Amino acid sequence: MLARTADNMYWLARYMERADFVARIVDATLRLEALPKTYGGSETEWESTLTAAGAWDSFKEAYGSLTPANAIEFLTFDKRNPSSIRNCIECARTNARAVRTALTIETWECINSGWLELKRFEATHDQKGGFDRDTLARFLEFAKKMSLDADGSAYRTMLRDDAYWFSRLGLYVERADNTARILDVKYHVLLPETETVGGSLDYFQWTAILRAVSALTAYHWVYRDSVNPRNIADLLILKPEMPRSLISCYENIGRFVDSISRAYGRQGPSQRRARQVLTRLENLKIDEIQSGGLHEFITDFLDDNNRLGADIAEQYLLN
Numbered sequence: 001m002l003a004r005t006a007d008n009m010y011w012l013a014r015y016m017e018r019a020d021f022v023a024r025i026v027d028a029t030l031r032l033e034a035l036p037k038t039y040g041g042s043e044t045e046w047e048s049t050l051t052a053a054g055a056w057d058s059f060k061e062a063y064g065s066l067t068p069a070n071a072i073e074f075l076t077f078d079k080r081n082p083s084s085i086r087n088c089i090e091c092a093r094t095n096a097r098a099v100r101t102a103l104t105i106e107t108w109e110c111i112n113s114g115w116l117e118l119k120r121f122e123a124t125h126d127q128k129g130g131f132d133r134d135t136l137a138r139f140l141e142f143a144k145k146m147s148l149d150a151d152g153s154a155y156r157t158m159l160r161d162d163a164y165w166f167s168r169l170g171l172y173v174e175r176a177d178n179t180a181r182i183l184d185v186k187y188h189v190l191l192p193e194t195e196t197v198g199g200s201l202d203y204f205q206w207t208a209i210l211r212a213v214s215a216l217t218a219y220h221w222v223y224r225d226s227v228n229p230r231n232i233a234d235l236l237i238l239k240p241e242m243p244r245s246l247i248s249c250y251e252n253i254g255r256f257v258d259s260i261s262r263a264y265g266r267q268g269p270s271q272r273r274a275r276q277v278l279t280r281l282e283n284l285k286i287d288e289i290q291s292g293g294l295h296e297f298i299t300d301f302l303d304d305n306n307r308l309g310a311d312i313a314e315q316y317l318l319n
Helices: 003-033 045-052 056-063 068-076 085-098 105-128 133-157 162-190 200-212 216-223 229-238 246-264 269-282 286-292 294-316
Strands: none
Touching: 003 045, 003 068, 003 085, 003 133, 003 162, 003 200, 003 294, 045 056, 045 068, 045 162, 056 068, 068 085, 068 133, 085 105, 085 133, 105 133, 133 162, 162 200, 162 229, 162 246, 162 294, 200 216, 200 229, 216 229, 229 246, 229 286, 246 269, 246 294, 269 294, 286 294
16 A cells, blocks of 8 residues: 555544544533533633643634633634644545545545535534534534544445555544543643532533543443542543543554554564553553552653654654
């Protein structure tokens, strides 16, 4: 496979997964914003959402002052934000169009029809100068459904060859990054300093985080307990049964980089890095993570995940 084709497949999947993630955290933040004021201040929700999306610094450059309307605009349709939902879907479609012949008809039609629907939303957005809450809710559901449909069509129809492996690799590298970021931002930004850990605001925020990663039902099935930070961290880091957990992502990353290495007849830094991260996760206990500091663990994990992305790019993709 040409490096350009591998690059397109890899980034197609990453952009679709990122659009889904941003839609989920915007939806979760709208839920938190709607909580009664008696549960605590609501000043930090949008800052934490922008931080989780890796967009806080660029937002401050673009807007200066933080308001919910500005944050929503920047995360959904602002062309200056490379991770806005609009830009992610457009970049995914651009990558898909470049490798049209490597995709099945179903996968291409899913992405292309989603892009056309995006253009209809964009026309409404530009005409009205933004979205009302009902239209915004429909747009977020559209973004999540488009990502789910693209993922499902690829899984059900694509030949298991290097095109499929590179797309899956991009999806799981992006998903691991997103899960780690949303865990970290809850610990360090979302809860106001005046609020008690374990209080009602803390409970609702953790519940919103679980909903953002479609893990609330799974949490209750696994733990049969009320929501608490230790179990949530355990679920989203160390439970391989949870498809968005860090260890589940790296089990899949390891499987797909190994498939690529077998097809091409040699291994390299990406295989070694993926194996090292997975081995570390397999040997960890949640108490060790907590004693060493969750923030410190996630910072190290994100560095490793970014290095893996750089290894993949150097070994296989366009630089």
